[in-house]
Amino acid sequence: MATRNTVVKVFDAPANLVQKSGAQVLQFAAFDVDRTGRAYISEINECFRSHNVEPKRFYVDSFANGIVTYTCFFDPTFQGEALEKLAQTLRYVSHFKHNPRKSGxxxxxxxxxxxxxxxxxxxxxxxxxxxxxxPKETEEYLALADYFESDPSKKSELDTLFRDTMANAxxxxxxxxxxxxxxxxxxxxxxxxxxxxxxxxxxxxxxxxxxxxxxxxxxxxxxxxxxxxxxxxxxxxxxxxxxxxxxxxxxxxxxxxxxxxxxxxxxxxxxxxxxxxxxxxxxxxxxxxxxxxxxxxxxxxxxxxxxxxxxxxxxxxxxxxxx
Structure with missing residues (x-):
């Protein structure tokens, strides 16, 4: 966490914390920069849904330094390549966005x-x-740009006007x-x-x-x-x-x-x-x-x-x- 904003790790579950041997633990840690209590629970659950799996146990812990950890215990039948694929998907959780009419x-x-x-x-x-x-340039702009090519001041005014209207393109x-x-x-x-x-x-x-x-x-x-x-x-x-x-x-x-x-x-x-x-x-x-x-x-x-x-x-x- 010292150099990255999120970390995903997979390891064997401690024997004293599980009933079945061979169980795996997936731990996801994220850094809450703004200290807003931001949790990725819904995003992580959607990753589970996408991979058609549910953890047996799911713990969320937050710390004073802004780090939030998500610890998931899985059944021994879910491991190997399937678990690694889930871990790879979780790498992108901190980039998920849900803006209405856009990324939503x-x-x-x-x-x-x-x-x-x-x-x-x-x-x-x-x-x-x-x-x-x-390409936001219109035929009209390109024609005017050629026309004012020998007049730097007019060309500069045209480019300024064009940049001001680019947001509507x-x-x-x-x-x-x-x-x-x-x-x-x-x-x-x-x-x-x-x-x-x-x-x-x-x-x-x-x-x-x-x-x-x-x-x-x-x-x-x-x-x-x-x-x-x-x-x-x-x-x-x-x-x-x-x-x-x-x-x-x-x-x-x-x-x-x-x-x-x-x-x-x-x-x-x-x-x-x-x-x-x-x-x-x-x-x-x-x-x-x-x-x-x-x-x-x-x-x-x-x-x-x-x-x-x-x-x-x-x-x-x-x-x-x-x-």
């Missing part, structure tokens, strides 16, 4: 056993990727609606992501799946959202998503070509790499133009939901310009 829609799919908790975290992270890399509500309404199409996308992330294959854009999206999705806008998600596996270089242990944030590194199809008026140079970091209550980017780069962390606190929405709309562009 993804959670409904988990409750209905349509997707796994692991897949749910992928979709929640993917929503950040889509929101940031979805796409919303998280629309992204989550498209992902959950077409969740069957995200199943092979998650499989592709897993293959690339674990090194089973090189990054690739699934042309066959893109054609399937065009054929099966009635809304052109929803199809564009899903095809933006296909870019994630096409440019992914590395991620901690499937690494053993737990992480306080999901991190993904993409090659600079992820911005290749965006206008040079906004992104004048292709960067060396783009890092996306998504935590439970924050997300951001690290963009570098050389293999070795230095820099600090700039934290933007939004005073209300409206300001947060505006900050998110230009987060990638602002990170790029600062880099």
């Amino acid at each position: 829609l993804v959670w409904e799919l988990v409750l209905n056993n349509k997707i796994t908790p692991e897949h749910a975290i992928f979709l929640i992270t993917a929503a950040k990727f889509i929101f940031s890399f979805f 796409i919303t998280y509500e629309r992204i989550y609606d498209a992902l959950t309404s077409n969740y069957e199409l995200t199943l092979p996308m998650f499989d592709d992501f897993k293959k690339v992330a674990t090194g089973l294959c090189k990054p690739f854009y699934n042309e066959e799946l893109a054609a399937k999206v065009d054929d099966q999705v009635g809304s052109r806008f929803d199809a564009k959202i899903l095809k933006t998600l296909l870019k994630l596996s096409a440019h992914l270089q590395m991620t901690n998503f499937f690494k053993a242990g737990t992480a306080s944030a999901i991190a993904m590194r993409f090659d600079g070509e992820v911005l290749a199809d965006r206008p040079r008026t906004l992104f004048s140079r292709i960067p060396y790499a783009v890092y996306l970091v998504v935590g439970r209550s924050f997300y951001g980017f690290h963009i570098r133009f050389t293999e070795i780069a230095r820099g600090g962390i700039r934290l933007i606190l939004s005073r209300n939901r409206q300001v947060y929405k505006k900050n998110c709309a230009t987060l990638l562009e602002e990170n790029y310009n600062l880099a």
Whole structure:
């Protein structure tokens, strides 16, 4: 717990605490940063439900330093690979979110056993990727950008106006609606992501799946959202998503070509790499133009939901310009 926000451990149950030999104990510990008494009981129970298992005993203990532990005793018949799979799923518990009309829609799919908790975290992270890399430029903007290319002051005013209106180009509500309404199409996308992330294959854009999206999705806008998600596996270089242990944030590194199809008026140079970091209550980017780069962390606190929405709309562009 000294370096991680959650820890999952499996060990043999002490003989004096169980009636049957061979019983296993799964212990999950989380750090309650805000000391709000935050408990993950409902999320953990949904993981049990997803794996079709119930613990014989379930204890929750909280400590003054903010750590909360969840200790589960299982029947000796539930162990080995099945127990390890449950432990792997619990790694993602601290990343579960239930915002109405957003991540709550993804959670409904988990409750209905349509997707796994692991897949749910992928979709929640993917929503950040889509929101940031979805092509928001209109034909009118691109035409005006070309027209004012020789007039830096006018071009600057145009870019400022464009950034101020970007928040209306796409919303998280629309992204989550498209992902959950077409969740069957995200199943092979998650499989592709897993293959690339674990090194089973090189990054690739699934042309066959893109054609399937065009054929099966009635809304052109929803199809564009899903095809933006296909870019994630096409440019992914590395991620901690499937690494053993737990992480306080999901991190993904993409090659600079992820911005290749965006206008040079906004992104004048292709960067060396783009890092996306998504935590439970924050997300951001690290963009570098050389293999070795230095820099600090700039934290933007939004005073209300409206300001947060505006900050998110230009987060990638602002990170790029600062880099």
